[in-house]
Amino acid sequence: MHSKVTLADVAAAAGVSKMTASRAMRGAKDVSPKTVERVRKIAADLGYMGNHVAASLANSRTDLIGVVVPSLSNIVFSEVMSGIEDAIAGTGLQPFFGVTGYDPEREYLLVRQMLSWRPAGLIVTGLDQDAQTRALLKAATLPVVQIMDTDGAAVDLCVGFSQHEAGAGMADLLIKQDRKRFGYVGCALDRDTRAIKRRDGYLNTLAKNGITEVPQQTSTERSSVAAGKTMTAALLAAHPSLDVIYYSNDDLAIGGAFHCMERHIRVPDQVILAGFNGLDLVASLPTPIATTRTSRRDIGTAAAKAILSRHGTKVANDPLLKTVPIQHVIDARQTVTAK
Amino acid sequence: MHSKVTLADVAAAAGVSKMTASRAMRGAKDVSPKTVERVRKIAADLGYMGNHVAASLANSRTDLIGVVVPSLSNIVFSEVMSGIEDAIAGTGLQPFFGVTGYDPEREYLLVRQMLSWRPAGLIVTGLDQDAQTRALLKAATLPVVQIMDTDGAAVDLCVGFSQHEAGAGMADLLIKQDRKRFGYVGCALDRDTRAIKRRDGYLNTLAKNGITEVPQQTSTERSSVAAGKTMTAALLAAHPSLDVIYYSNDDLAIGGAFHCMERHIRVPDQVILAGFNGLDLVASLPTPIATTRTSRRDIGTAAAKAILSRHGTKVANDPLLKTVPIQHVIDARQTVTAK
DNA sequence: GTTATTTCCGTTACCGGTACCGTTGGGCAC
DNA sequence: GTGCCCAACGGTACCGGTAACGGAAATAAC
Numbered sequence: 001m002h003s004k005v006t007l008a009d010v011a012a013a014a015g016v017s018k019m020t021a022s023r024a025m026r027g028a029k030d031v032s033p034k035t036v037e038r039v040r041k042i043a044a045d046l047g048y049m050g051n052h053v054a055a056s057l058a059n060s061r062t063d064l065i066g067v068v069v070p071s072l073s074n075i076v077f078s079e080v081m082s083g084i085e086d087a088i089a090g091t092g093l094q095p096f097f098g099v100t101g102y103d104p105e106r107e108y109l110l111v112r113q114m115l116s117w118r119p120a121g122l123i124v125t126g127l128d129q130d131a132q133t134r135a136l137l138k139a140a141t142l143p144v145v146q147i148m149d150t151d152g153a154a155v156d157l158c159v160g161f162s163q164h165e166a167g168a169g170m171a172d173l174l175i176k177q178d179r180k181r182f183g184y185v186g187c188a189l190d191r192d193t194r195a196i197k198r199r200d201g202y203l204n205t206l207a208k209n210g211i212t213e214v215p216q217q218t219s220t221e222r223s224s225v226a227a228g229k230t231m232t233a234a235l236l237a238a239h240p241s242l243d244v245i246y247y248s249n250d251d252l253a254i255g256g257a258f259h260c261m262e263r264h265i266r267v268p269d270q271v272i273l274a275g276f277n278g279l280d281l282v283a284s285l286p287t288p289i290a291t292t293r294t295s296r297r298d299i300g301t302a303a304a305k306a307i308l309s310r311h312g313t314k315v316a317n318d319p320l321l322k323t324v325p326i327q328h329v330i331d332a333r334q335t336v337t338a339k
Numbered sequence: 340m341h342s343k344v345t346l347a348d349v350a351a352a353a354g355v356s357k358m359t360a361s362r363a364m365r366g367a368k369d370v371s372p373k374t375v376e377r378v379r380k381i382a383a384d385l386g387y388m389g390n391h392v393a394a395s396l397a398n399s400r401t402d403l404i405g406v407v408v409p410s411l412s413n414i415v416f417s418e419v420m421s422g423i424e425d426a427i428a429g430t431g432l433q434p435f436f437g438v439t440g441y442d443p444e445r446e447y448l449l450v451r452q453m454l455s456w457r458p459a460g461l462i463v464t465g466l467d468q469d470a471q472t473r474a475l476l477k478a479a480t481l482p483v484v485q486i487m488d489t490d491g492a493a494v495d496l497c498v499g500f501s502q503h504e505a506g507a508g509m510a511d512l513l514i515k516q517d518r519k520r521f522g523y524v525g526c527a528l529d530r531d532t533r534a535i536k537r538r539d540g541y542l543n544t545l546a547k548n549g550i551t552e553v554p555q556q557t558s559t560e561r562s563s564v565a566a567g568k569t570m571t572a573a574l575l576a577a578h579p580s581l582d583v584i585y586y587s588n589d590d591l592a593i594g595g596a597f598h599c600m601e602r603h604i605r606v607p608d609q610v611i612l613a614g615f616n617g618l619d620l621v622a623s624l625p626t627p628i629a630t631t632r633t634s635r636r637d638i639g640t641a642a643a644k645a646i647l648s649r650h651g652t653k654v655a656n657d658p659l660l661k662t663v664p665i666q667h668v669i670d671a672r673q674t675v676t677a678k
Numbered sequence: 679g680t681t682a683t684t685t686c687c688g689t690t691a692c693c694g695g696t697a698c699c700g701t702t703g704g705g706c707a708c
Numbered sequence: 709g710t711g712c713c714c715a716a717c718g719g720t721a722c723c724g725g726t727a728a729c730g731g732a733a734a735t736a737a738c
Contacts, residue, residue, distance in 0.1 A: 006724060017688050022726065030686060047478060050455045053401060054724035056392045057693050064435070072421040075414050082411040085438045094452065096403070096435030099424045113433065116389045139386060141343075225623040254620075261600070261625040281593075284564040286600040345694060356718045361696065369716060393694035396723050 005048045013046060014039045025050065056118070065307060066114035067097040068107065068124040070192070073222065074251075076277055076296050077125070080147065083300025084123065091308060093120060102191035104130040111136055121145065121307030123300075127152035128193040143310045145303040149194055150323055157320045159302045163194045166292050166326055167201025170246060170274055173328045174290070175209055177272060179244045182206055184216040185231045185256065186248035187223040195248040198276060202246050215239045223248065228255020232273075236265070243271050250275035250282055250291055257287045272330070282332040293327040344387045352385060353378045364389065395457070404646060405453035406436040407446065407463040409531070412561065413590075415616055415635050416464070419486065422639025423462065430647060432459060441530035443469040450475055460484065460646030462639075466491035467532040482649040484642040488533055489662055498641045498661045502533045505631050505665055506540025509585060509613055512667045513629070514548055516611060518583045521545055523555040524570045524595065525587035526562040534587040537615060541585050554578045562587065567594020571612075575604070582610050589614035589621055589630055596626045611669070621671040632666040 011021035023031045024039035056062040069077040098110040111133055121143040137144045137155045144156040151164050217235040247253040253275025260267045267287045278293030302322055350360035362370045363378035395401040408416040437449040450472055460482040476483045476494045483495040490503050556574040586592040592614025599606045606626045617632030
């Protein structure tokens, strides 16, 4: 039975002490090349497999990195995780994740459970954890990176961009297009705090420009192309004269684009549709829609690197606030300028 | 400093032994309710947080469940992970994942690393691991679930459907539409073994029906809507008379649909576009495209449940092969029949 | 040849919990 | 009061590794 082979067995078979066997397996110093080779050969023959659990307990540090995201059905978070993966590939670190479903209580339990694995670092989405979760994160002696948002106070490290400014920036850009009748479509606004911030930024900026009548179509269901389609239909039915619709994200905006294609509503001549995220997909749409490009992958990579730079360090380094650039575009199909 | 509070500290503060404190915290038997309350109160005051690493070492079993997927940029695997999450939510199990990028060598290293965490179970994508990885999985004394594919021999448990039959089934359905000129567009066929199986099923079935001339447009780049668009353009430029194009997945097919919209090629009258996966998105497309609906979430859920059912069990139960149904449709927009 | 360095390996003491078994004391039957 | 039983708790020995330190043999320095 392979999995019962322990380091002591290997050591015994090789005629060395457990300690030497350990060093040989890890490639540590103070072992002769001959011994290393012999130990490793025997380990392979015996089917020995290291035990991370014991190793982690012994040197009181794991190679785990916890990732807390609100959802997996949103491709954006997959891309963030993908960026994390890229950054830690080859470093021996293992990501493990949990999904909150935008539920603060679940987030709290998740963070607790993760912390009790004593990970090397924690990456959590957003800055709006509730009090108990924040307390937990603050008390933890490990690097914590909050991502995707910079509107608020970070517990430790922070990588993202201002969601409020994202909404405001898109509003500015839309106003410059000389439009008059602005609408809004959003989902999950009861729990997606970042979507709320974007909407607030959007509405505030419109208000500053004297635009206070902004018909909205909202729902608590989760974002999807299908929802975008039906909600656009509803909004335009009630307010046919709208010449701008801002959506809480690209999925909804794509749904809006599909609705307009079917109804032969000219986009963007008659109505500009503006989403958020800059999904790859929107660049291929037959219809030009506006969006805000965000570099999710870079955020994941930067967050993971921030943890890596602290890995092994006992003392806390400089706190970090990294703002990644975003880019507002009226036609998502325009080529991306290399940065 | 919170995180240095150990169970011994709690025990000392509560005036009980470590053992009693341990039992109190876990809600085990043989502790009086009064003591439990007192210990827990003190633990909370001290900010005590359990240590999964030590606990796992002590009782030699973890609550981790490893998930190996080839990619995260494909929404399909996010959905699988989402299904896994659903199944284990509330059970105290923690998923941790790794991404192979369709690279067998990386998969091997990943599986090794995961196994050295002694997880409660392992979920890996596909049946086509290389020899060394298979050996590793076979030797491991834990439930291993291979998902997404049933064409081949499983190491232990298996949840999925026949990729070969999926391709064949779609070919059958397309032939029934009375089409004559079949084409194919695929990406990543150098490494995505499941896509290869679908194509083989497709081509085999066409051949059985006397259709041997099947123009193909392939690429090693990863699937995307953009790739689908350009590859469709290329294929139709070379073979304008095609009246069916089968794609290796929905992303490419959607790109094809977008191309046809822009060029005013009538879909499906002039050409049927058939994808694979049944992404939610395709149901909202203005243009009807064909697809095969697969229940990714169910696969994830079933895989996780299979592991759960063995959790804690020492002996191996019955091996399992669970085939989940798939559904071929010519118009993805048609309503999904409840199962 | 003697002393100062390396090089290489072993001993000891944990890391922070839990399983297992033993012990204590109070309630109850008689 | 004696004996018995069970609830409630404690002592000990690990789980499988690694850090820290120490010591002996081999090499270098003089």
